[in-house]
Amino acid sequence: xxxxxxxxxxxxxxxxxxxxxxxxxxxxxxxxxxxxxxxxxxxxxxxxxxxxxxxxxxxxxxxxxxxxxxxxxxxxxxxxxxxxxxxxxxxxxxxxxxxxxxxxxxxxxxxxxxxxxxxxxxxxxxxxxxxxxxxxxxxxxxxxxxxxxxxxxxxxxxxxxxxxxxxxxxxxxxxxxxxxxxxxxxxxxxxxxxxxxxxxxxxxxxxxxxxxxxxxxxxxxxxxxxxxxxxxx
Numbered sequence: 001x002x003x004x005x006x007x008x009x010x011x012x013x014x015x016x017x018x019x020x021x022x023x024x025x026x027x028x029x030x031x032x033x034x035x036x037x038x039x040x041x042x043x044x045x046x047x048x049x050x051x052x053x054x055x056x057x058x059x060x061x062x063x064x065x066x067x068x069x070x071x072x073x074x075x076x077x078x079x080x081x082x083x084x085x086x087x088x089x090x091x092x093x094x095x096x097x098x099x100x101x102x103x104x105x106x107x108x109x110x111x112x113x114x115x116x117x118x119x120x121x122x123x124x125x126x127x128x129x130x131x132x133x134x135x136x137x138x139x140x141x142x143x144x145x146x147x148x149x150x151x152x153x154x155x156x157x158x159x160x161x162x163x164x165x166x167x168x169x170x171x172x173x174x175x176x177x178x179x180x181x182x183x184x185x186x187x188x189x190x191x192x193x194x195x196x197x198x199x200x201x202x203x204x205x206x207x208x209x210x211x212x213x214x215x216x217x218x219x220x221x222x223x224x225x226x227x228x229x230x231x232x233x
Contacts, residue, residue: 058153074174103221110214
């Protein structure tokens with residue numbers, strides 16, 4: 001039987017505004033998905049190359065735009081059935097299916113043993129280093145304006161994030177839950193993850209187990225899929 005403090009916590013997190021709005025689901029999933037992701041490493045490397053503030057605001061701006069686009073896609077898709085006067089909640093069902101898919105896939109990644117001692121984080125870091133090589137704003141003999149550097153960073157992050165797991169997860173949440181809450185929660189998750197990256201992503205990634213992140217993310221995907229399904233009953 002749940003204690004009174006536990007029930008109060010449940011009412012705040014699940015039945016309260018944070019839970020019902022989709023903010024909590026988006027925040028937790030995006031934050032965990034971004035730790036050790038390619039854009040996480042890109043932001044960390046850019047912070048060392050062009051400065052923490054430029055890297056942070058350029059990265060967050062791109063991720064915010066990507067979040068709005070993703071949530072809009074999910075919201076539009078979820079409203080198509082209403083426009084067609086269908087009684088089947090296709091948008092919500094598609095969102096649940098995507099959450100289940102990512103949950104199972106992420107759990108499998110967390111349980112899988114790395115081959116040849118190489119982890120996916122090592123691959124993400126290698127790809128990030130390759131991507132950052134194209135940005136030489138702080139290099140000798142080149143004096144780009146801050147605005148030019150900002151747009152170069154934002155473009156790099158935007159292209160790196162396009163089609164990524166967190167983008168697809170945001171689409172799924174936007175289709176299954178409140179789009180505004182999902183957008184705010186996802187942007188908040190991106191902001192904190194990016195802040196960690198620019199303040200010491202390389203160090204943080206060494207202390208955060210990739211296996212643990214994958215397992216927690218996978219469980220959360222499945223939990224929020226189940227919660228969305230129950231809310232439809």
